[in-house]
Amino acid sequence: MRALQLTAWKSAPELREVPQPDPGPGQVLIRVGAAGACHSDLHLIHDFEPGLLPYDLPFTLGHENAGWVEAVGPGVEGLEIGAPVAVYGPWGCGRCWRCQQGNENYCERAAEIGAAGGGLGRDGGMAPYMLVPNARLLVPLGDLDPVQAAPLTDAGLTPYHAIKRSLHLLGAGSTAVVIGAGGLGHLAVQILRAITGARIIVVDLKEEARQLALDSGADHAVPSDDSAAGVVRDLTRGVGADVALDFVGIDATIALAASVCRPLGHATVVGIGGGSFNFSFFSLPYEVSLATTYWGSRPELFELLELARRGHIAAHIEQTPLDQAPAAYERLHAGEVRGRAVIVP
Numbered sequence: 001m002r003a004l005q006l007t008a009w010k011s012a013p014e015l016r017e018v019p020q021p022d023p024g025p026g027q028v029l030i031r032v033g034a035a036g037a038c039h040s041d042l043h044l045i046h047d048f049e050p051g052l053l054p055y056d057l058p059f060t061l062g063h064e065n066a067g068w069v070e071a072v073g074p075g076v077e078g079l080e081i082g083a084p085v086a087v088y089g090p091w092g093c094g095r096c097w098r099c100q101q102g103n104e105n106y107c108e109r110a111a112e113i114g115a116a117g118g119g120l121g122r123d124g125g126m127a128p129y130m131l132v133p134n135a136r137l138l139v140p141l142g143d144l145d146p147v148q149a150a151p152l153t154d155a156g157l158t159p160y161h162a163i164k165r166s167l168h169l170l171g172a173g174s175t176a177v178v179i180g181a182g183g184l185g186h187l188a189v190q191i192l193r194a195i196t197g198a199r200i201i202v203v204d205l206k207e208e209a210r211q212l213a214l215d216s217g218a219d220h221a222v223p224s225d226d227s228a229a230g231v232v233r234d235l236t237r238g239v240g241a242d243v244a245l246d247f248v249g250i251d252a253t254i255a256l257a258a259s260v261c262r263p264l265g266h267a268t269v270v271g272i273g274g275g276s277f278n279f280s281f282f283s284l285p286y287e288v289s290l291a292t293t294y295w296g297s298r299p300e301l302f303e304l305l306e307l308a309r310r311g312h313i314a315a316h317i318e319q320t321p322l323d324q325a326p327a328a329y330e331r332l333h334a335g336e337v338r339g340r341a342v343i344v345p
Ligand SMILES: [Zn+2]
Pocket: 038, 039, 040, 041, 063, 154, 155
């Protein structure tokens, strides 16, 4: 079968012929319905010197996956062949405290395991088939289309987790600021709309992204320039935001997230833009918590997919066949994708 593989660090991924995998004991073979193309793949492709990540090359890209159960290995019970499933992406040890709580994104044995999941050191979903090491990593889709579900496993789950940790701050009358209305940001707006009472202010450089944010349910969409913090102040009658979610993560956006929060607020950096922030006693309003998040938990993926099944959230997607996946990454790199690019084998 053809698979889009990363074969060398700091070089473009290649479409290669690889053997179709067979499920071993405990494993499940998935026929891939769709795999999302993520901004973090661009970091994976462009930014890392050899030896920096604990991943062995080559491996197949694609860490946002959904499809159908094709075959199961010995010892796997209770999974129906042909059942539509989403793949929970961060693959932990499954046994440590965090994994038992469903937070495999924060597995205590992550350093020892090395690879973070399919498409992140192990073979992912940019191929007709992928192996999943354990049935616990599969979430049933019911009547949800795998093409729609795939991007939700990361572009949806990551903002969902970031919002859930600040849910107590987002009641009626609160304000959430979303910085960056791309693949994750436009879903963050829909999730905020679905599960919180917050007024939603989106900040983005691009007119098209601001329009997508408004179409996704944002109350206000503000151009990302020097005046953005002042506009947020004005929209909140000088009070500031309860929660600011930064889906970009460069110096300027982290500074913006920190500055628009009111005392006791949360500034959460989700985007891996490589920015930094100069922390001092006076660089944040009092009791503002500045945190990063990584992905989300297994129970949260169940919750999120239920929101999608009930029609509360839907990713805006651009579908591309697998043989044109390299071009989709180039469009993503150039900032030309509206919503999420999804690769269909
Ligand atoms: Zn990702």
